[in-house]
Amino acid sequence: MPAPDVQDVLDGVDLRPADLPGLIAELRVRLADEVAAVGDERDAVPVIDYDDIVRGRVPDGTHDAVRRRACVVVRNTFERQQAEEWDRELADYLQRNRFEERYAALQPERAATGSRIWGIYWSRPQVEARQHDRMATVRRFLNGFWRHESEGTTWFDPAHDIGYPDRVRRRAPGVESRGLLPHVDSVARLGWREEENRRVFRHVFAGEPDRFDPWHAAHRTDPSSSADAPSAVFRTFQGWTALSEMRPEDGGLHILPIPAAITLSMLDGLLRSVLADEPDGAPRARPDDALLPALTPVPPVEPGDTVWWHGDLFHSVADASSDERAGNVMYIGVAPRCARNDAYVATMPERFVTGRSPADFPPEDHEVDFVGRASVSDLDGLGREQFGLEPIVRT
Numbered sequence: 001m002p003a004p005d006v007q008d009v010l011d012g013v014d015l016r017p018a019d020l021p022g023l024i025a026e027l028r029v030r031l032a033d034e035v036a037a038v039g040d041e042r043d044a045v046p047v048i049d050y051d052d053i054v055r056g057r058v059p060d061g062t063h064d065a066v067r068r069r070a071c072v073v074v075r076n077t078f079e080r081q082q083a084e085e086w087d088r089e090l091a092d093y094l095q096r097n098r099f100e101e102r103y104a105a106l107q108p109e110r111a112a113t114g115s116r117i118w119g120i121y122w123s124r125p126q127v128e129a130r131q132h133d134r135m136a137t138v139r140r141f142l143n144g145f146w147r148h149e150s151e152g153t154t155w156f157d158p159a160h161d162i163g164y165p166d167r168v169r170r171r172a173p174g175v176e177s178r179g180l181l182p183h184v185d186s187v188a189r190l191g192w193r194e195e196e197n198r199r200v201f202r203h204v205f206a207g208e209p210d211r212f213d214p215w216h217a218a219h220r221t222d223p224s225s226s227a228d229a230p231s232a233v234f235r236t237f238q239g240w241t242a243l244s245e246m247r248p249e250d251g252g253l254h255i256l257p258i259p260a261a262i263t264l265s266m267l268d269g270l271l272r273s274v275l276a277d278e279p280d281g282a283p284r285a286r287p288d289d290a291l292l293p294a295l296t297p298v299p300p301v302e303p304g305d306t307v308w309w310h311g312d313l314f315h316s317v318a319d320a321s322s323d324e325r326a327g328n329v330m331y332i333g334v335a336p337r338c339a340r341n342d343a344y345v346a347t348m349p350e351r352f353v354t355g356r357s358p359a360d361f362p363p364e365d366h367e368v369d370f371v372g373r374a375s376v377s378d379l380d381g382l383g384r385e386q387f388g389l390e391p392i393v394r395t
Helices: 008-012 021-041 050-054 060-068 080-094 099-106 110-113 124-130 133-143 195-200 261-273 287-294 339-345 349-352 383-387
Strands: 047-049 071-075 157-159 182-185 235-243 252-255 306-310 317-318 328-333
Touching: 021 261, 021 287, 021 349, 047 050, 047 060, 050 071, 050 133, 071 328, 080 099, 080 124, 099 110, 124 383, 133 157, 133 306
Parallel strands: 047 071
Antiparallel strands: 071 306, 182 317, 235 306, 235 328, 252 317
């Protein structure tokens, strides 16, 4: 399908090109206040304890902070002993299969200077963490921030997840790790030319960015998506589980905790296309330079803590090198059952059984001959449900 014409899109939302500069200027002024507010907040990334989620005693103020900042650290999602055991088992899994040696032979430059994010998906620790009942509890809590029903449609099921397989990041003490520039990993990354974005951000393109609700799932879960989309699934939150202690000075994740930042990116990308500054295709979503001072490092975390951020939030990874601490995490997000994610589930069992890389990732297939990777016998009832091997149990 050919890319839409800029004027066709503008006519469709009744927004004139001449309106864009003023609209963007007004939005920048409002977002400047948000940047200042982030700088003034002692804890711009909210923190919640797992037990408070279970007992239903998360303070209203903290709940409001998560909604406002669209990110959160959940302390003690897993017991520290469990997380450290997973860390040791994962290290043994990689060492036993000579992963780093083989990876260095295949990609010497990336092995030496890369981000240390590795295409490992099927270790027992990863599978156990994805199907753990404590993970399920946190996922349900996080999905509760979203509006999942509207317009006579149930956009997703907040109580059930597909256990989306993702990678690991491992940095030993003293090893340098290259960071990642600010980016988003949702379909929003594709900018205004993507049809889904024009529906999800319809109020923004109609000149009313204040009406955009980042927590409304409408039009985000249709099975059809662009082949250029960074992910074939819908994630309410991206996330990772800490397997080691990490401090802000170690590098690690930085979050731009302003959900409306993506609306400015959408409008700015449209304006650049109107001005023909980027005639070669869809302008990629990128954070406005004036918002970068709000990039906030995740607070110190311990093994077993989890970190979560809305899929449309800009985030980055800083360069890191600590002689004292490792930087080990498992990437585990929230991918609730919906039409789009159920289509992805169909690709998962065969790749799990054979050790191939998941469909969303490069076909590196590191684990096809790995000894000790997880198998179907390691799945409990929830795990089998996530893989589509058993029907969903409604509660």
